Amino acid sequence: MIKKWFQNIGPGTLIAAAFIGPGTVTICTLAGVNFGFNLLWAMLLSIIATIVLQEMAARLGIISQKGLTEVIREEIKHPLFKQFITVLILGAIIIGNASYEAGNISGGVLGLETVFGKLTANLGSVSVNFMSVFIGIIAFILLYIGNYKFLEKALITLVLLMSFSFLVTAIITKPNIINILKGLLVPKFPEKSIMTIIGLVGTTVVPYNLFLHASLVKERWHKKEDLSFARKDTVISIVLGGLVSMAIIISAGAIQEKGISNAADLAKGLAPLFGEFAKYFLALGLFAAGITSAITAPLAAAYVAKGFLGWNGGLKSKKFRMVWMFILLLGVLFSSIGIKPIELIKFAQIANGMLLPIIAGVLLWVMNKKNVLGEFINTKSQNSIGFIILAVTIFLGAKGILKVFNFI
Numbered sequence: 001m002i003k004k005w006f007q008n009i010g011p012g013t014l015i016a017a018a019f020i021g022p023g024t025v026t027i028c029t030l031a032g033v034n035f036g037f038n039l040l041w042a043m044l045l046s047i048i049a050t051i052v053l054q055e056m057a058a059r060l061g062i063i064s065q066k067g068l069t070e071v072i073r074e075e076i077k078h079p080l081f082k083q084f085i086t087v088l089i090l091g092a093i094i095i096g097n098a099s100y101e102a103g104n105i106s107g108g109v110l111g112l113e114t115v116f117g118k119l120t121a122n123l124g125s126v127s128v129n130f131m132s133v134f135i136g137i138i139a140f141i142l143l144y145i146g147n148y149k150f151l152e153k154a155l156i157t158l159v160l161l162m163s164f165s166f167l168v169t170a171i172i173t174k175p176n177i178i179n180i181l182k183g184l185l186v187p188k189f190p191e192k193s194i195m196t197i198i199g200l201v202g203t204t205v206v207p208y209n210l211f212l213h214a215s216l217v218k219e220r221w222h223k224k225e226d227l228s229f230a231r232k233d234t235v236i237s238i239v240l241g242g243l244v245s246m247a248i249i250i251s252a253g254a255i256q257e258k259g260i261s262n263a264a265d266l267a268k269g270l271a272p273l274f275g276e277f278a279k280y281f282l283a284l285g286l287f288a289a290g291i292t293s294a295i296t297a298p299l300a301a302a303y304v305a306k307g308f309l310g311w312n313g314g315l316k317s318k319k320f321r322m323v324w325m326f327i328l329l330l331g332v333l334f335s336s337i338g339i340k341p342i343e344l345i346k347f348a349q350i351a352n353g354m355l356l357p358i359i360a361g362v363l364l365w366v367m368n369k370k371n372v373l374g375e376f377i378n379t380k381s382q383n384s385i386g387f388i389i390l391a392v393t394i395f396l397g398a399k400g401i402l403k404v405f406n407f408i
Contacts, residue, residue, distance in 0.1 A: 011216040011230070012237030014152065014296060015054055017159045019206050020241050021293030022107020023100070025286055027199040028245050029265075032252025035190050037175075037183030040246055042197045044184055046204035047242035049389045051235055053205065053360060054213050056367050056378070056386070058230045061214035062221050063376045068214040068359075069307025071366055085362070086308050092355040093208050093304045094327065097297040101331025104297055108135045108290020109335065114283035129336045136332035139294045143324055146316035152220075155295060158288045163244050165285030170247035172278050173254035180250065198396050204245065205393065207355045210363060212300040215307070224376070244285075251282065294331065298324035357393040364390060 031039045057068060064071060069089070076082040109131045119130045142154050189197070217230055302323040305311070311319050364386045367378040378386065 011058070011152075011213060011220055012054070012233035012235075013156045013159050013240075014216060015209050015213050015234070016237045016241030016244075017155050017162075017292035018209050018212060018296035018300065019050070019204050020159075020162065020244055020289050021100075021104050021203075021297075022110070022286065022290050023103060024203040024245055025107065025248055025289050027196065027203050028248035029252045031196050031200060032249040033255070035193055035196065036253040037179050037250065038188045038190050039193060039197060039200060040180065040183035040249060041185065041187045042200045043204070043242060043245050043249065046201045047238060047245075049201070049205050049392070050209075050242075051238050052382070052385050052389060053210060053363065054234050054238060055231060056363055056382070057210045057213040058217045058234050059227060059376055060363075060366060060373065061217035062227055062230055063224055063373050065218050065222065066214075067218070067303060067307040068211050068363070068366075069304050071214075071372060072362060073308055073310070075366060075369065075372065076362075085358070088355060088358065089304060090308060093211070094301045094323070097208065097301045098327045098330040099334075101294060101297050101327050102334035104290055104293040105132050105135050105139075105331050105335040106290070108287050108294060111283045111285070111287030111290060114286070115280060127338065129338070132332055132336035135291055135294060136328060136336075138291060139298070139328055140325075142295055143298065143328070144321070146314070146321075151295070151299075151315075155292055158292045159240075162285045162288035162292065163240055165281045165288065166244045166247040166251070169278055169281045169285065170250040172275075172281070173251055175250045175254065184246075195399075198399050200245075201392070201396055202356075204242075205356065205389075207359050208297070208300040208304070210359055211304050211307070212296065215303040227376070251278075294328070298327040298331075301327050355397075357390060357397045360386070360390045360393050 028043070031042075060066075060068060060071065066074075072085060072089075073082070076085060109129060112131050112135075116131075120127050121130065122128075142151055145151065213234075221227075221230060302320045305323045306313075306317075306320055309319075311317065313320060364378070364383065366372060367386070368383070370377055
């Protein structure tokens with residue numbers, strides 16, 4: 001039984017790889033440094049919400065054998081609303097992922113620089129970081145091979161490496177178990193913590209993961225009997241991802257230096273207290289987090305474009321490759337020459353703030369359509385939990401948009 005499950009593990013691990021990127025590592029680091037273990041409950045709630053939504057996406061992919069974008073395109077009949085949804089999703093996912101790709105690659109670079117130092121060269125007035133190019137080349141090779149099983153195994157290896165690194169780092173700090181349990185089970189809202197709480201939820205419940213998961217499961221599974229494997233894969237992988245995020249919060253909570261702004265600073269801060277091993281483990285985890293997200297973000301964007309625009313062909317098709325190449329190229333460019341695409345990132349934040357509640361709402365609507373799912377539509381309890389999550393995403397989306405415009 002266990003051997004059979006391990007043979008079926010895959011897509012869920014890629015979703016965990018996608019949400020534990022440098023952004024998650026950074027926000028978890030800041031949560032631990034600034035608030036100790038007090039915000040672990042927010043991560044626990046985020047993991048529960050992620051499991052519920054990703055299970056729906058996986059069920060949709062297996063039963064319908066279509067991606068979420070394809071189902072949306074077929075099921076939304078009103079031409080104006082269909083056009084609005086298409087433009088919003090394509091804009092948010094493709095332009096947004098291109099913006100965040102620079103952050104993914106930069107996060108992997110931070111991990112390498114923590115151990116090896118900087119490797120840059122001046123080309124005229126521009127300073128080029130060769131480590132960004134190195135990470136881009138690795139991501140390009142893995143994506144260009146275009147073999148789903150190979151890509152899956154590579155990402156699973158990196159996720160396990162990342163998980164091991166962060167979990168060992170947390171264990172090295174010898175945290176107080178009672179305080180961890182209090183942080184997990186007793187919700188607290190320390191002063192000035194609301195935006196960090198929003199950040200923890202926002203970096204875990206990721207809109208593009210819903211598209212990615214529905215597309216990936218149909219690459220692996222083709223019949224309804226496989227649904228139990230997909231559910232186990234989803235739950236175990238996302239719980240593992242949640243434990244990694246919590247391990248980062250716990251590691252950061254072990255030191256009280258306020259000058260820490262990212263995981264690379266945390267690695268350096270842990271070294272004097274817990275030895276060089278803590279620094280190396282954390283740096284390795286940050287590198288793996290950066291490179292897994294640098295692969296999954298372009299992949300998700302390509303799947304979204306393929307579904308909405310009705311392209312045929314798989315991972316090796318020219319149009320599919322053009323989308324992920326464009327996003328990867330922009331990420332490497334912005335990261336290697338140190339450009340911070342502020343306006344693009346602001347657009348991505350606004351679009352994603354609007355996108356998550358819309359996609360959660362559309363997903364709930366689709367999951368209740370018998371012509372798509374037959375007997376596998378949502379139960380009343382699944383709908384109840386889904387609508388609670390929808391209400392939370394509307395609140396968080398509104399908060400995020402207001403913050404971008406400096407209204408809060």
